[in-house]
Amino acid sequence: MTLAETAYDALRRDIVRGVLAPGKPLRMAQLSERYGMGFSPLREALNRLQAERLVTSIALRGFSVAPLSMAEMWDTINTRVLIEQRALRLSIALGGDAWEAGIVSALHGLMLQSARTVDGSADEQKLLEDRHHGFHLALIAGCGSSWLLEFFQRLYVEAERYRYPMLQQRNVEHHRDIQAEHAALSQATLARDVDLACDLLAEHYLRTARFIEAQMTAAPQAQTA
Amino acid sequence: MTLAETAYDALRRDIVRGVLAPGKPLRMAQLSERYGMGFSPLREALNRLQAERLVTSIALRGFSVAPLSMAEMWDTINTRVLIEQRALRLSIALGGDAWEAGIVSALHGLMLQSARTVDGSADEQKLLEDRHHGFHLALIAGCGSSWLLEFFQRLYVEAERYRYPMLQQRNVEHHRDIQAEHAALSQATLARDVDLACDLLAEHYLRTARFIEAQMTAAPQAQTA
DNA sequence: GCAAGTCATATTTTCGAAAATAATGAAATT
């Protein structure tokens, strides 16, 4: 892997996890020290991240971490529902054995990791997050549209930025059985019940969005620091 | 404007217009000579373009112009219809006076330029293309979603790559009155007839897609050269 | 004849310094 790719992965992770806070200016000298490389690979990574809207930049004044806002979060969630409902419909219409197997496998993996990650260490948390991502990707992997899959990835990452502070807290959302939602979604999809699956998917995301909004309204400093 | 931004604009234009043919390897030394700058700003531009899928890259083997294909074109058009129908619905629901005025103004400008560009020089062609872009943007500018607007831009540029070879030909699509389609679309939108406007929009794009497919099937070398 | 290794060349990637521009603050002016 080249240094530019390393820089891209590291910056992306640090932005999503809020290690680099929203709005924070990213100075080349600091980044160079932090990630142990020269300016060139960092600038390449920052340009990619800018195209993905995880960082902003103004010519000759450098880069900053892209800010977060409630309005943006709702836009992200709404657009996500649009993209993923379409992708899910297409997958149900077109998906074959491999697609079905992928869902079963991803759900199984997610359930296992979810049971394992009770009081998550950072590593366990990361594994759970990867499995969660893998499951939602598996659902729509049969859609046959590279644009829908790309937009899914973009929106997933953006949503993760909002979700991350929430994941750090213990015992939150005890009123909600997220794995049951995943199982029901999986079941409706495999039964090829398009409308039910789309409804469950939308409700799944909207619940999370409402929860994030409540959390952020209660403790906004967690995001804007 | 920095050199990196100049490089980005120039590369993007040359890729969209097919001056740099799909699939063509982009060697740093060549680009440096062609655009009159060093490697650094070029690499930054290429990284941004890669994130936008206009170029592809393999580590240590450099960049290439992203290829085109019929399957990709249909994916682009279908996704475009999804995105723009949603954005149009939202605009009709939310748009105010400024949005309406923007449509009227953009349509007027498009009509004028369309009449002017009979046997287009390169400059006239570019102006017409900009007005066309401006009109379609104006229709959905009231949607209030930065994600939908970004995806619109991405898909518009990608579609332009397929459309460009067609624009170069004379007397094509004489069976079609494109400006009448734009006018009807504009009218339905301003009348806030959501379903009609969405239908007209989809039909507008699908006609273009079918035409491109016919052209490319007849003369595929224009694209793959 | 053909696969595997080896060297020379071409190309990408990265660095460190130089150039260009912005930000800061002190002195001068109104």
Added chain:
DNA sequence: AATTTCATTATTTTCGAAAATATGACTTGC
């Protein structure tokens, strides 16, 4: 006191060379 001017410093942007890696031709052994 407020504003402008100017030098100083901080920071981004760009270059040119060096390092790392891939490519292709050539040899060697089988």
